[in-house]
Amino acid sequence: MIVFGTRGSVVQGPQRRGVPCxxxxxxxxxxxxLLRYFHVFWIPMFPTLKQPGMECLHCKKALRGKEIPERVRAEVAAQVFTRRRVLPLFTGLALVALLGATAAYGGAQQSAKEAEYLGAPAVGDCYVVKLAGFVKVPDAQHPYGVLRVAKVSPDHVELRLGTYAYSRPSGADRAIRGGDLARADYFGPTPVLLATSDLARLKQERTIYSVRR
Structure with missing residues (x-):
């Protein structure tokens, strides 16, 4: 369950003279x-309200927002809504941006590795693939499978196609990481021959979804 909503706080400013009550x-x-902000799991994401206020120290009469004369309102806002007080309300957005940048960097690194592996395939490399590119009648409910490099020649690679199919790429990836490919019946006997120069194209077309070495 995601907990989200708005919360608020009151920040105190200096005393001010010169405005008759x-x-x-x-x-x-x-x-x-008055500061209000949107939060997710109580982590501030961004402010939703910044409203300056003044209270007479004699009779306690309070003025808020547009009740305060415009010039005075701007000056009070500048005094109470300082960077130190407002910037922490963007903590959540900063974290999201950081996580996004980290994920993008990791994705770029993985893409670079996969391009390197496809340019110089090695025996044992595994490709998570869309089966529609390799079988005549793929299962629409389980469209992903695994190809493993069995032999490498200067211009071609010989691969074996797995006999198991998966509903998602993550299922095929788990099979690779979990050691399922070691089963004697995992791969079919018929080789799949591909030109080495075609591997990058198949990756770009997403027929090859990911590469594991």
Whole structure:
């Protein structure tokens, strides 16, 4: 379950003179700011409200937002909504951006490795593939499978196609990592011959979904 919503806080500002209270005529006010923010699991994502306020120290008459004269309102806002107070409310967005950048970097590194492996295939390399590119009548419910490099020549690779199919690429990947490919009946006897120069194209077309070495 994802917990999200809005929360709020009051930040205190300095005392301010020079604005007569409409209720009692005194001109000394406490300043403050109302901050509301959207959160996910109580981690602030971004502010949804920044409203300056003033309270007469004599009669406690309070003014908020547009009730304060425009010039004074801007000055109070600048005093109470400082960077130190507002920037932490973007913590969640900063974390999301960091995670996104990390994932993008990791994806780029993996893509570079896969391009290297396809350019110089080795015996034992495993490809998670879309079976539609290799069998006449693929199972629409289980469209993914595994090819393993059995032999490498200067211009071609000989592969064996797995006899098991998976509904998602992750299922085929788990089979590779989990050692399922060691079963005697996992691969069929008929070789699949591909030109080495075609491997990069098949990856670009996503017929080859991923590469494991």
């Amino acid at each position: 409409a209720s009692c005529g005194m001109d000394v006010h406490a300043t403050y700011g």
